[in-house]
Amino acid sequence: MQSTSHSFKQNAHHALNDATLQRALGNIKTGFQEKRRQVIEALPEFESLRDAGRDIKNHTLANLDFYLERFEENVVANGGVVHWCRTPAEARETILAICRRRNAKTVTKGKSMVAEEIGLNQYLEANAIEPVETDLGEYIIQLRNEPPSHIIAPAIHVTREQIADDFRRHHADLDPNRRLEEPRDFTDEARAKLRDRYFQADVGITGANFLIAETGSTVIVTNEGNGDMTQLLGKAHVVVASLEKVVPTLDDAATILRLLARSATGQEMSVYTTFSTGPRRAEDLDGPEEFHVVLLDNGRSAMLGTEFQDMLRCIRCAACMNHCPVYAAVGGHAYGWVYPGPMGAVLTPSLIGIEEAGHLPNASTFCGRCESVCPMRIPLPKMMRHYRTREFERGLAPPKAKAGLKLWAFLATRPTLYRALTGMAARVLGAFGRRAGRFRSLPLAGGWTGVRDMPAPEGRTFHALWAERRAAR
Amino acid sequence: MTSARDQILGSIRKSLGRDALGGEAAAALRQRLASPARNLIPDRTAGLDDSGLVRQLVTKLGEAACTVDEVASLDEVPGRIAAWLQRENLPARLVQAPVLQGGLDWSKTPTLEVKTGTADGSEDTSVTPVFAAVSETGTLMLQSDVATPTGLNFLPENHIAVVRRSQVVGPLEDAWARLRSARAGAEGGGHTMPRTVNLITGPSRTGDIEQKIQMGAHGPRRLHVIVVDG
Numbered sequence: 001m002q003s004t005s006h007s008f009k010q011n012a013h014h015a016l017n018d019a020t021l022q023r024a025l026g027n028i029k030t031g032f033q034e035k036r037r038q039v040i041e042a043l044p045e046f047e048s049l050r051d052a053g054r055d056i057k058n059h060t061l062a063n064l065d066f067y068l069e070r071f072e073e074n075v076v077a078n079g080g081v082v083h084w085c086r087t088p089a090e091a092r093e094t095i096l097a098i099c100r101r102r103n104a105k106t107v108t109k110g111k112s113m114v115a116e117e118i119g120l121n122q123y124l125e126a127n128a129i130e131p132v133e134t135d136l137g138e139y140i141i142q143l144r145n146e147p148p149s150h151i152i153a154p155a156i157h158v159t160r161e162q163i164a165d166d167f168r169r170h171h172a173d174l175d176p177n178r179r180l181e182e183p184r185d186f187t188d189e190a191r192a193k194l195r196d197r198y199f200q201a202d203v204g205i206t207g208a209n210f211l212i213a214e215t216g217s218t219v220i221v222t223n224e225g226n227g228d229m230t231q232l233l234g235k236a237h238v239v240v241a242s243l244e245k246v247v248p249t250l251d252d253a254a255t256i257l258r259l260l261a262r263s264a265t266g267q268e269m270s271v272y273t274t275f276s277t278g279p280r281r282a283e284d285l286d287g288p289e290e291f292h293v294v295l296l297d298n299g300r301s302a303m304l305g306t307e308f309q310d311m312l313r314c315i316r317c318a319a320c321m322n323h324c325p326v327y328a329a330v331g332g333h334a335y336g337w338v339y340p341g342p343m344g345a346v347l348t349p350s351l352i353g354i355e356e357a358g359h360l361p362n363a364s365t366f367c368g369r370c371e372s373v374c375p376m377r378i379p380l381p382k383m384m385r386h387y388r389t390r391e392f393e394r395g396l397a398p399p400k401a402k403a404g405l406k407l408w409a410f411l412a413t414r415p416t417l418y419r420a421l422t423g424m425a426a427r428v429l430g431a432f433g434r435r436a437g438r439f440r441s442l443p444l445a446g447g448w449t450g451v452r453d454m455p456a457p458e459g460r461t462f463h464a465l466w467a468e469r470r471a472a473r
Numbered sequence: 474m475t476s477a478r479d480q481i482l483g484s485i486r487k488s489l490g491r492d493a494l495g496g497e498a499a500a501a502l503r504q505r506l507a508s509p510a511r512n513l514i515p516d517r518t519a520g521l522d523d524s525g526l527v528r529q530l531v532t533k534l535g536e537a538a539c540t541v542d543e544v545a546s547l548d549e550v551p552g553r554i555a556a557w558l559q560r561e562n563l564p565a566r567l568v569q570a571p572v573l574q575g576g577l578d579w580s581k582t583p584t585l586e587v588k589t590g591t592a593d594g595s596e597d598t599s600v601t602p603v604f605a606a607v608s609e610t611g612t613l614m615l616q617s618d619v620a621t622p623t624g625l626n627f628l629p630e631n632h633i634a635v636v637r638r639s640q641v642v643g644p645l646e647d648a649w650a651r652l653r654s655a656r657a658g659a660e661g662g663g664h665t666m667p668r669t670v671n672l673i674t675g676p677s678r679t680g681d682i683e684q685k686i687q688m689g690a691h692g693p694r695r696l697h698v699i700v701v702d703g
Contacts, residue, residue, distance in 0.1 A: 024683070031684035045515045053556040065485045065503050066494050084478035136690055137681035155681055163682065183682035187690055194691065199594065214506050215665045224675040225692025228627050232669075243481070248502075249509035250653075258515070265680070268533075268610045271670040272692070280668050281662055285571075285591040285622035289667050297481045304488035381489045 001119045001147060003352055005336035007114055015330040024157050027333055031153075032322040035266025036373070043262070053259050056252045059315035063303060067213040067246045068465035069296070074216025078278030080291035085432035087117035095120065095205070098292055099129050101242050102236055110220060112207030113316060114240050114296055116338045117351070120205070131205075132197045134226035136190050143170045149332030151339065152318045156330050160186065160399040183230030190368055194226070204234025204288065206242045208241035208461045209260070209315070211293070214249040217275040218293060221260060225272050236290035237276065243295050244312040250275075256315060259375035263317040278335035299351050307386050311346050313376040318343075320380060326363050335360060342370035342380045349387050358396050361387035422461050430459030497502040511646050518609050518643030526608045526641045527700060533611025535564075537675030538688065539696045547635075547701055554600065554633060555582040557697055563631060567598040572620035573635070590612065591622035592629055600633045604655075605648040606641045606698075610674060614648045614696070617669035626671055632693040636700045645672075 015021055040046045060067055070155060072082040086093040091114075108123065109115065109131050120391065121131045121142070133142040138157035141148055143166045148154030155163075164180040166191060179185055198204075206227045208220040219238045220227045231237040246252050261267040280287030303309055321327040321341025332340030339347045345360040350374060361384035370380045391397055392405070411418045433439055433456025441449045448454055475483070485491060494502065516530060534541050535633030542553050555662075558565055566586035569577065577600070579587045592599055601621060605614040614636055617623045626632060642648050656665060688694050 027684045031680065034531060043515060043517075045513060048513055056512065060487065063494065063502055065482045066491070066499065068482070068485075070506060074665060078666070084481050085477070086477050088614050090477060133693065135681070136679045140681065153681065153684065156684070160683055183685040183687050185680050187679060187687040191689065191691060195594065214509060217666055217670075223677070224679050224690035225627050226506075226690065228623070228671070228690055232623055232627060248506055250649045251509045251511050251646055254649065255512040257645070267674075269672065269674040271537075271673065271675050271677055273612075273671040273674075275666060275667060275672075277664065277666040277670075280617075281619075281664070283619040285619060286624045287617060287622075295481075297484070301481055301484035301488055304485060306488070306489060390668060412481075441688060 001116055001338055003337040003348075003356050005348055005352070005357040005360055008334060008336055011334035012363070015334045017293040020159055020162070021157050024159050025328055027156070028322055029218055030329055032266065034317075036263060036319065036322070037266075039262045039266045039268060043258075043268075044261070046259075049255065049258050050375055050377055053256050053375055054074070054313060055314075056247060057376060060247055060252075061244065061309060061312055062426065064243070064246070064260050064301075064304065067248055068243060070213040071216055074213070074307055075278070075291070075293055076216070077293075078216050079174055080216065080278045080293060080437060081283070082293045082295055085294055086298070088296070088298055090169070091118045091294050091298075092120060092123045094294050095240065096124065096127055096129070098236060098238055098290075098381060099124070099203050102202050102290075104129055105131040105202040106197065106201050107205055108132050108134050108198055108201040108230045108234060109138070110204070110206035110222065110230045111138050111154070112205070112240055113148075113338060114207055114242050115205065116147060116283050117242075117298065118296065120240070129147060129369060132194070132201065134194050134198070134230055135224060136187065136226075139190055140166065143167075147333070147338070149340065150318060150321065151316050151341075151343075157333065165462070168295050176267060193251055198233040201230070201234045201238045203238060204230035204232075205238045205240060206231055208239050208245050208293075210253050211241055211246040212248075212250060212253060212275070213246055215277055217274075217277040219253060219273065219275050221257070221270045221353055223265070223271045223363075224265075228272055228274055231274075231276060231288060232286060234288055236292065237279070237288035238292045238294060239276070240296065242295045242300060243297055244300055244314075260315055260317055263319040263373065263375040278316050306381055308346065308350050310378050311343070311383060313378055314343055314347070315376060316343075319373040319375065323369040323373050325365060325367060325369075330363075334362070342384075343378075346378075346383045354387060354390055354394070354396065358387070358391045361385075361391070370381065419461070421465055426457045427459055428463045430457045433457070458467045485703075487528055487605065504518040509649075514644045514646060515609065520612045521608070521643060523638065523641070526643060527638060529640050530606055530608035530611060530636075531700065533608060534675075534698050535611075537611045538678075539611065539675055539698050541698050541700065543700045543702070545574065549587070550635060550699055551577055551579050551582045553699060555585050555631070558585075558598065561631070561695070564597050566596070566628065567595045567600055567633070568625065569600040570602060570621045570625055572602060573600060574620070577635075591624040592627075593624075594628050596629045596660060598633060599629040600635065601625050601648050603634050603636050603640060605651055607643075607645050607648050607672075608641055609644045612645065612672050612674045614652070615671045616652070616667040617671060622673065623669045624671065627692045630689065630693055631695045631697065632676075633697045633699065636698055638700065638702050641700075
């Protein structure tokens, strides 16, 4: 996928002024945060399970080569194939070759963020193969020719009025005067439209939430059942997964499953958790004839052993973005690439480079909510700070920020001068701002006062007050 | 030229600062895979006896938006299914999993049209067994097999699952243990797992339209569970 992460500031500005988007984003709080809170309150062991989940992933990452080899052995033992791909291009070409061999005209797709990462849809279209997204949210944004704006609710930025327009435009064979108002109307129409596509599809492509080394199984977690129809009715099942999805055993998956749906949608379990192992067996009445796992690296193996290794524990539940004030304000598209929110602010620069995505780790107030809700206890703010440091060290920060930091460093390392200057500033600002209690605009602080007022200081600095209290004791 | 596989594995090892694992380290990991240990399991189902597990299952099925019927024996199942279809205003026809043929006696419900096999998308209602029922979360475990095809779990609008009391377990790990021992026997045919294992918790749904939950996105709109005592 083509990135616009370098334009984060303009993207965010645009998003903040988009009234329709702002209305759509209003649904996040009741939809995700409240449900998550309730379901977690009903499980006393949740915090201990977070520790267990973190430990499983840490163990797996420390032995990643071993578990990937066992996974492959077991896929092959069950009649499937693993395709190791270093880059998005290798993954796309591998999938195209499978489709070509099956003479595929259409492929159905379950929801997959890795497929977005490798730009699969555009590539298949360019090669005369029609990809059909089957997750309702993904289907909607495919009609709109947009990327997903959220990793588990891809169409969260779209209102039902917009979807009604899209459905009327694309489903031109249906009665133009039909009712498209209630969520039910849209769900039924999409269900009917997509039914035939499953049966027509030559290949079904899904992602994977887990790869099980013990059994060579791939696992998808969905609520709609679209990923199941995709793999059941396609003649070949292609799983596209990044290599950190592997876990050792079914029992390890069971532990992480207790964290996943609760953190994501506030369910105890998603409706469908499906383990797929090889192609259909000789005697089976249904199922795919071929089973392929396209295993993507795309820079992840290089994250191991660095300060960003912990990011590879991510299970893509989206709790971090559901609780992020920045995400809630600007939505997912502003982040400019596949993965938005706090997890995207760390993963995007890791995968496509800090030159392109350096703004994202700055798109944080460091409030810490992302880390506090992350089921895998990923220290997201700490990793964003590492990226800020890198950005500065490599001279990528904007000139104004560099100059400002230099000035601040000069003052901060000269305490007498620092105290004198800040003391004066506090007195002057305090005097000028006493009546209103705040400033609507200030020289050199336009970035702040452009969108909110600056509270007036009360006349003394923290340093001065602190020293006074110490003396009084 | 080294393959992509070797390069990826090499890159992982380089980042981890070591060579491929061998000797004792590899043996310990092989052992971890060969006899999987359980991690922390919530207390929720600990200490429940058979009927406690069934009560927990029924509660959790309800929370997952399933409807539940409880019967004393398998003989009652066809009559209860006919009554349920009537109550829900559904057509009096269904497709049953081949494994149920002979097990369910439909002779007393002659108005029901009963077909046996997998689903082709034209059926309204399917009837299947389960492999296990996880009372911790109200989750049904179904496995693919010549006699239990997966299409029945997804294609019809209504899915009726028949759960035997003996199939009810506490946590998911107990269901895995049962599956592993079933596969270790002749049934497994050398495969560690069936082609498909579905964990199903309630009927299909979506929240993709403004986060308002709707049932029946692609899979069944209704999931009706009949728990058979014995």
